[in-house]
Amino acid sequence: MKACDPQPPAEYLPVKLYSCSARRRQCEVVARFNSGIDCDLYRKFLGSECDPDAGPEELHCWQTKLRAYRREYFNECSERDLAFDDVRDGGEWIR
Numbered sequence: 183m184k185a186c187d188p189q190p191p192a193e194y195l196p197v198k199l200y201s202c203s204a205r206r207r208q209c210e211v212v213a214r215f216n217s218g219i220d221c222d223l224y225r226k227f228l229g230s231e232c233d234p235d236a237g238p239e240e241l242h243c244w245q246t247k248l249r250a251y252r253r254e255y256f257n258e259c260s261e262r263d264l265a266f267d268d269v270r271d272g273g274e275w276i277r
Contacts, residue, residue, distance in 0.1 A: 197259055
């Protein structure tokens with residue numbers, strides 16, 4: 183693909199960002215990206231808490247320490263389709 187070529191619609195981008203719930207036992211695509219690097223940058227924000235009192239044009243975030251959230255939700259970037267069978271409860275992915 184060249185820079186002048188029209189970009190493919192979002193539904194055709196190859197890397198999918200999945201958000202999964204161990205409680206509901208399901209995964210869903212929340213965003214799509216051209217590359218795994220782009221996806222991983224965004225994926226870090228799914229499990230983060232951000233300071234609402236940060237100054238203008240500032241963003242201060244950190245990995246959440248909320249155990250309830252970390253037990254239920256987990257996410258992964260993948261070029262293939264994921265089903266819940268691809269994961270196990272507890273937020274750990276089978277590699």
